[in-house]
Amino acid sequence: MMFDAFIEGLLHVLSWPAFGFLLLGAFVGFVVGILPGLGGLATLALMLPFAYKIQEPISAFAFLLGMHAITGTTGDLTSILFGIPGEGTAAATIMDGYPMTKNGEAGRAMGAALMSSLVAGLEGAVILALAIPIMRPLVLFFGSPELFMLAILGITFIASLSGSSLTKGLLCGGIGLMLASIGVDPQTGTLRYTLGTLYLWDGLSLGPVVVGLFAIPEIIDLAVRGTSIAEAKVEKITGVMEGVKDTFRHFGLTMRCGFIGAFIGALPGLGGGVSQWLAYGHAVQSAKDKSGFGKGDVRGVLGPGAANNSREGGNLIPTVAFGIPGSSAMAILLGAFLIVGLNPGPEMLTKHLDVTFAMVWILVVANILTAGACFLFLNQLVKLTFVRGHLLIPFLLMFVFLGAFAAHNNFSDIIVTVIFGLVGYVMVLFQWPRPPFVLGLVLGTIVENYLWISSSAYGAGWLVHPTVVCIALLIAGTLIYSAIQARRGRSLEEDLEKRIGVEGTRQ
């Protein structure tokens, strides 16, 4: 029965007109997604009305889901090429992808992003398929105390993302956590730090903050340098293949980050920004030599690239099993479910199992299509990074502003983008790390809310829940592990320095 549905799902996807809609969705997703500053969420929201016109469930999903799967990947590409994230949830790829581009390794970075996306996209689909029989207990297992502990785990990554100055890293994390409390406080209805504006009632929205924080400083830098984005002309066609090979060189990391993405994606209530940054934090934390991160370490591209795509598979788990969206993008898809007359929920695991599997297949096919299409265009895209910066800047600015506006149709988002652009500029200038700031901003609300929920729903009892204790041990373990590793790394470095000192040369 299950196997039949599995095959039937594939046939659905490959049948006409569904496949045509998949191609159409992929095309739209590619074109819009490649515009810097415009992400999957905005695209999905903007394209939802077209689902009304399609009506047939599988075709509608082929269109929307295919498009959505692709924007995840193309968002990574704009991050790498221009340092401008497609949306707030896809910014972690910038951290190492954009420096690689500056070093003339755009091809390699994109190859790595594409391949890790493909691998993890498939991994996410497999996880989704495997999870179908155990979806409900899996999601129910994670209550508010567990979500709180996972957020704490994420916060400990601040330490390893701080780099040289732990003090500054912690301060940046603190700024992020504080800014996360902006808005209407859910406990009392108090308006916190809203500065008398309506806009801030809902808190700072992640997209404009992150786009400003990362894109504007890079645009400034590009203007100051007065050159093209890529400084070194070492790019060869083989660069792309090098990135593909990187994925398999660090296959364990790619798979682990893919798992993180799918796992976090399956837990409703953690929000889209979390998984990619956790994956990036994991990539940094698990590396022996951390010094290259932020300056163009390919592992910093593989991690977030992977998490970004496997997340979609994970997000579908609660959406299908409970009719409860796993992310804001899924909330929009849920609307599409209803528009085409499907009722997501337990029926999706019985009566409509073929549709569920069709969705798995859409993810698979869309990921393969994207990778294929992107590989065809990569070399054209790489050329953009050699165009004079002065020709690109007005376009980049336009897209940054349009993207900031398009997410919520709100002019204030543009102001926030510029303000945080200036903040980001000063932070880079004085060497305050930005990743801990984003991590704090992403996790702050989660930590605060789930702490309140846990203590009012369970009293102090939640502290001794077995899963809570397990995650606490995991946190302690990773902290100790990375401390030991840092010490080992340092002694290794000293060792090396001594040797270099003796031999007097690097070669």
Add this chain to the structure above:
Amino acid sequence: MTKRAMGRTILGLFLAGFLFMSLAGQATAKDFYEGKTIRIMVCCSPGGFYDRWARLFARYMGKYIPGKPEIIVQNMPGAGGLIATNYVYKVAKQDGTAIVSPLGGQYLDQVSGRKEVLFDFGKFQWLGTQEISHSVLFCRKDSKFQSVDDLVRIKDNPAKLGNTGTSGSSYFIGKVLEKAAGANFNFVMGYPGGSEIDLAVERGEVACRGMTIPPHFGREPYLTWHKKKFITQLVQTGSERDPRMKDVPTLTEVMDKYNTPADVRAIARVIFASGDFGRPLGVGPGVPADRVKMLRTAYLKALADPGLMAEAEKGRMTPVIPSSGEKVQELAEFVSSQPKEVVDGVRGILGR
């Protein structure tokens, strides 16, 4: 002409061209709506009930308006609907090309004296509402809380009620029941959204939740919950019992039983009027009366369109219990002109 001056001239021409283009759409037509675009500004993000209703109307209302204007939907989410509502009242042109779809309970921001509110709910010109959406309070069947009496009786370890914040239906029902009948709750606050509360109910983290009735019978997980008898409905806020919940008492019945004083009843009446508003559509206060009339007529005709009904049914947005623009208008004027005692009472309950 120097090269520089030429540059300036061309730049000037360029500018003039753009100015012209942006002003070109202003020419007056014999029939006002002919060739015009009407925008429905929605309070909320795409995909939800507000959005889907607006989009349904966008596709069916245009043909009933003289001049057959194009109707598009634009989402302007934020600040619990205040951004869109303020926009249509204050910023948008008052020529009948901007329709607002605010939250049903939007007026509560006004009543409770939020200084950010720029509108008078009673001065909007309402086109009507396609459904009433009262609220219902439910608890898990396997919990101790199977009636309002249980909520009143059990003081130790009272019912855990899941909430997003202090402005959701769950919170309103809880607070009003506390005041009107002496019910006891443990308010668990801070869930990111209704879906997360549902998961918490399923998980047993909280026992109860309050929500609006249309989705309660319109989608998962509730459909399964009803089928498996997983939850019990304790009270509903409409003035009459919903046909799908014949044996669930209304709030009025509960208040009768507990001899709730008149002042508390008045407060409850204002708070739960949001259910009678449902998901209304309206235009700003300055829109000429003849256009409002056109829009009201078109609104009712669209609602009677079998195509719209079929689609609403398919999207599980039924049953449709419409009220005309005039009726909504009356209600809006009623809630915006409350005496001070009631306003203070509402503020007290909303914690503002």
Add this chain to the structure above:
Amino acid sequence: MRLTARTGFSILVLVFFCYLVWEAQEWRLQARLFPWAIGIPMILLAIFNIVQEVRGPKEEAGTSQDTPTDFQFTQPLDMSVAVRRTVTILSWIVGFLAGIWLVGFSITVACMTFGFLKIQSKEGWPMSLILTASAWLVYYVVFERTLLLPFPDGKVFLWLGLD
């Protein structure tokens, strides 16, 4: 000079935390708890950071040992050129924002793109015009016509009563 600007920012961070903690004092306990639990330790940490910076050894900026996990700006050849260029691009960015606010998206996109290409990048007329036209067309076709975004009208038109 650089050292003072650097410390200035650290002081700004301290002021930021102090302000947020101060602002929270009148809120109810539940609203105040989180900002204080984070903010008060952060004030101490910020003070520690300033002390460390003022007393610390004259650090050599830019050595590989002392960089955060983040990008570094390219070290400019000439400081005064870099400062001038930074100020210029900042004014363009802020000007873009002001333009959108004053005259709306559609005019700003055209004028800013053209202005930047012609004045800042000193491109020729054909290049500037072609690129401006294509930028504006992308904006118009994709965002205005296809996605139907509700772009706000410029304030100037409101003031002039043209709206």
